[in-house]
Amino acid sequence: MLPDYPKLKKRLNAKMTRLVQQExxxxxxxxxxxxxxVYEGNSLTTNSVDAYSTTTDFPQIISDFEVTREQIVxxxxxxxxxxxxxxxxxxxxxxxxxxxxxxxxxxxMTGNIVNVKQVSETSNPILEMIEKIEIDFNKQxxxxxxxxxxxxxxxxxxxxxxxxxxRPEMQEKYQKVMARxxxxxxxxxxxxxxxx
Amino acid sequence: xxxxxxxxxxxxxNEREYQxxxxxxxxxxxxxxxxxxxxxxxxxxxxxxxxDYQGIPCGFQLKTxxxxxxxxxxxxGEIQELVEIPINYPGIPKDCKxxxxxxxxxxxxxxxxxxxxDQNIGYKQRGYPELxxxxxxxxxxxxxxxxxxxLPTELPDFxxxxxxxxxxxxxxxxxxxxxxxxxxxxxxxxxPRTQIQRRIASSLLLTEYILEPFEKTKNYISAIEGWxxxxxxxxxxxxxxxxxxxxxRASYDLTILKINRELKLLKExxxxxxTFLEGSWDGGLIxxxxxxxxxxxxxxxxxxxxxxxxxxxxxxxxxxxxxxHWNDFWYWGESATPFYVSMFLLADNFSDKKLSTRIIGDLxxxxxxxxxxxxxxxSSPYADPYHxxxxxxxxxxxxxxxxxxxxxGLSYHLESLIDMMVRRNNRSFLASFWKDISLVRxxxxxxxxxxxxxxxYCDAGQQIERYFDRPQSWGKLREDEAQVTYNSxxxxxxxxxxxxxxxxxxxxxxxxxxxxxxDSTISVPKTQN
Numbered sequence: 040m041l042p043d044y045p046k047l048k049k050r051l052n053a054k055m056t057r058l059v060q061q062e063x064x065x066x067x068x069x070x071x072x073x074x075x076x077v078y079e080g081n082s083l084t085t086n087s088v089d090a091y092s093t094t095t096d097f098p099q100i101i102s103d104f105e106v107t108r109e110q111i112v113x114x115x116x117x118x119x120x121x122x123x124x125x126x127x128x129x130x131x132x133x134x135x136x137x138x139x140x141x142x143x144x145x146x147x148m149t150g151n152i153v154n155v156k157q158v159s160e161t162s163n164p165i166l167e168m169i170e171k172i173e174i175d176f177n178k179q180x181x182x183x184x185x186x187x188x189x190x191x192x193x194x195x196x197x198x199x200x201x202x203x204x205x206r207p208e209m210q211e212k213y214q215k216v217m218a219r220x221x222x223x224x225x226x227x228x229x230x231x232x233x234x235x
Numbered sequence: 236x237x238x239x240x241x242x243x244x245x246x247x248x249n250e251r252e253y254q255x256x257x258x259x260x261x262x263x264x265x266x267x268x269x270x271x272x273x274x275x276x277x278x279x280x281x282x283x284x285x286x287d288y289q290g291i292p293c294g295f296q297l298k299t300x301x302x303x304x305x306x307x308x309x310x311x312g313e314i315q316e317l318v319e320i321p322i323n324y325p326g327i328p329k330d331c332k333x334x335x336x337x338x339x340x341x342x343x344x345x346x347x348x349x350x351x352x353d354q355n356i357g358y359k360q361r362g363y364p365e366l367x368x369x370x371x372x373x374x375x376x377x378x379x380x381x382x383x384x385x386l387p388t389e390l391p392d393f394x395x396x397x398x399x400x401x402x403x404x405x406x407x408x409x410x411x412x413x414x415x416x417x418x419x420x421x422x423x424x425x426x427p428r429t430q431i432q433r434r435i436a437s438s439l440l441l442t443e444y445i446l447e448p449f450e451k452t453k454n455y456i457s458a459i460e461g462w463x464x465x466x467x468x469x470x471x472x473x474x475x476x477x478x479x480x481x482x483x484r485a486s487y488d489l490t491i492l493k494i495n496r497e498l499k500l501l502k503e504x505x506x507x508x509x510t511f512l513e514g515s516w517d518g519g520l521i522x523x524x525x526x527x528x529x530x531x532x533x534x535x536x537x538x539x540x541x542x543x544x545x546x547x548x549x550x551x552x553x554x555x556x557x558x559x560h561w562n563d564f565w566y567w568g569e570s571a572t573p574f575y576v577s578m579f580l581l582a583d584n585f586s587d588k589k590l591s592t593r594i595i596g597d598l599x600x601x602x603x604x605x606x607x608x609x610x611x612x613x614s615s616p617y618a619d620p621y622h623x624x625x626x627x628x629x630x631x632x633x634x635x636x637x638x639x640x641x642x643x644g645l646s647y648h649l650e651s652l653i654d655m656m657v658r659r660n661n662r663s664f665l666a667s668f669w670k671d672i673s674l675v676r677x678x679x680x681x682x683x684x685x686x687x688x689x690x691x692y693c694d695a696g697q698q699i700e701r702y703f704d705r706p707q708s709w710g711k712l713r714e715d716e717a718q719v720t721y722n723s724x725x726x727x728x729x730x731x732x733x734x735x736x737x738x739x740x741x742x743x744x745x746x747x748x749x750x751x752x753x754d755s756t757i758s759v760p761k762t763q764n
Contacts, residue, residue: 076641078621078743079680079693086701094697230705231673233666233712 051116058120062127069131071186072138091148098137102129139188163209165200166216173227174220182217240400241378244444245340245371250297252450253340253374254282255493256443257297260377261285262485263436266293269324271492273499280316284324292327293334301341307350318363336367343370382437392419396445404448407625408457410740413464414691416445421468423475432482435469439486455501456532459494463733463740464691466490470727471689494736498536505529506552520631523565524624530557531574534581535735541584542732554585561590566601567627568618570742572648576750577735579655596664599652599672607674608644616642620742645700647743650677651750657716658754662709669707676700679746686725688744719747728752 064070077083077097084094104125110118146152153167165187175183189197203209245253258268265288272278281294296317298310307314314337321329343351348368355365369377395416399409420438442465449458466487473483505511511522533553540547557578566575575594582591606616618627619642630637649672656665665672678700682693704711721729723746728734734753738745 073643074641075645077698079682080696080698081694082697084697084699086699088702088705227705228670231670232706233662233669233709234706235709 058123059127100133102126249299259439260381263381279320280313292322295336298339303344307347335364338369399445402448404452408460417468435486455497459497460740462494463736467689474686526560527574531577534577539732567624569620573738602646602649603671607671615639645676654716681723724748
């Protein structure tokens with residue numbers, strides 16, 4: 040064989056992995072997902088506080104891409120680096136898809152579903168959703184409102200709902216809901232203890 | 236190639252280092268090894284007492300290097316003891332037929348050979364056994380024959396073998412690499428039991444070759460870890476194939492002897508040193524981690540000896556050293572947990588409740604306060620048990636930062652440590668930390684099947700994660716702890732004193748079952764709470 044540089048190529052491969060990860064982290068949703076490394080095994084079982092258990096067997100996230108021989112000859116490793124955006128996009132889509140499916144499954148199990156078609160003029164879907172979920176508060180007493188994930192075709196409608204939430208009647212309801220959430224959060228915090 | 240490797244090793248080793256491998260060779264030749272003298276303390280001219288395949292008792296005296304006339308004169312007294320004094324061992328009659336064998340990894344000069352021949356005439360006339368001699372060429376042949384066909388033959392495996400062989404013996408053992416090598420030579424395959432026995436014997440010799448650099452530099456802990464890995468893979472083979480003791484126990488016991496010898500040497504060195512620095516760029520956290528590792532291993536050693544011999548008097552000097560150096564310790568991450576547990580169990584042995592509670596209590600406090608989900612004081616959570624002290628030090632001293640975000644909110648050992656407190660009915664301590672504890676996701680990896688726990692890395696198994704209940708019932712905690720069984724553990728580790736060494740070497744295998752098994756070797760006094 041002709042002279043080669045395997046050590047360099049190993050580092051280039053690792054660099055591509057880093058670059059793809061950096062591209063993926065530009066997506067706010069992906070970046071907001073906490074990451075944890077699992078070193079061994081082929082399945083993960085998570086048991087939540089409310090006895091909700093899920094088992095996953097680590098589905099693969101795969102993205103492939105093409106570069107022409109001419110590109111490789113002319114540009115070298117940069118030809119592969121130039122594909123980082125495309126790879127990141129496809130991987131982000133798969134992760135988002137899996138996360139949405141997982142959240143969908145979780146909401147089906149817990150019943151945390153708001154049927155938007157049945158919402159009346161005196162209620163607001165965003166407020167309905169907030170009423171159904173747990174809200175935590177920080178040390179300054181401010182609520183930590185979770186992110187809302189919507190499909191692109193729902194984004195305009197969601198913006199309308201958020202605007203609607205600013206109406207005085209809705210704000211009054213919002214404050215009452217937040218007060219209730221505050222009391223629920225205090226109860227949860229007070230339950231972090233050892234009892235008989 | 237293997238001949239060159241064996242010859243190189245044999246030429247550069249000494250009688251202390253080749254004693255155990257030589258015993259392994261004897262076992263493959265059908266000898267039964269009865270007794271080995273402690274290092275440097277030959278007993279009546281005999282380093283090894285064994286019976287040969289005909290049941291004839293044999294005394295072996297081991298020497299290093301070439302023996303010329305000058306050297307032979309120096310050892311003549313010991314040779315006389317070897318030949319003239321009967322073997323002193325229970326069950327061996329003093330007046331029975333026996334053999335006396337001088338072994339050296341060098342060669343004998345012609346004059347010495349002639350002298351021995353002449354002396355043998357006299358010995359025979361006086362009713363003593365003739366002195367037999369085994370030199371380098373015979374030893375070389377024995378060792379090569381012992382390997383048989385059990386050598387790493389695949390190129391990547393041989394490359395790993397050479398890489399390990401050429402190590403300079405400094406630093407921590409590369410356990411991942413050693414495991415990879417051991418898996419290549421000790422992996423289970425369809426073969427008769429006698430073949431497996433030969434494979435284990437050959438592997439012991441190969442392990443000796445690769446660990447020899449550590450033994451030469453007196454890097455005791457790295458050598459010990461290598462031997463613990465060897466024994467773990469031997470147990471894996473024995474358990475997977477349901478082998479009777481006769482096929483693996485001799486090799487396993489020789490290795491335990493080796494490990495304990497290295498620990499004894501470590502203890503002697505530690506107790507006689509006035510400074511604990513090693514070379515330059517030392518001190519600080521590096522020194523602190525050294526104290527934890529050494530005293531953890533020495534604690535395990537004392538408790539191991541106690542467990543195999545209940546009348547053994549545990550050396551209180553190690554316990555005293557823990558008390559003296561307590562403020563010099565550093566918990567770098569969860570791979571430190573087994574060392575702290577060893578020290579805890581030793582303090583418990585000396586009924587020092589204050590120290591023992593403090594050791595485990597501090598760990599629970601640290602893990603719950605620093606690893607909890609909403610820790611916002613800017614400190615980094617503790618690394619999981621898959622990260623060695625060296626990796627954490629590299630991160631601490633800015634060389635190669637770890638991604639500590641992934642440790643946030645998670646702990647592999649917290650639940651096992653809480654179980655220890657539950658067994659001791661220490662409710663009030665746990666209650667004071669419970670709010671933080673409730674913010675940590677406790678997890679454990681369970682290999683599948685259980686005997687895969689012997690492997691350094693398992694590709695099959697389940698990682699289980701959960702939060703404690705809110706609120707958490709003390710009664711339920713006790714029920715949960717009582718229901719922890721040893722089903723997730725390999726069988727040969729249950730009730731096995733070797734488990735102490737295993738967990739120090741494999742910190743990522745410390746879990747609820749293994750820690751309970753370790754804890755159950757001592758009586759757990761119930762405190763009023």
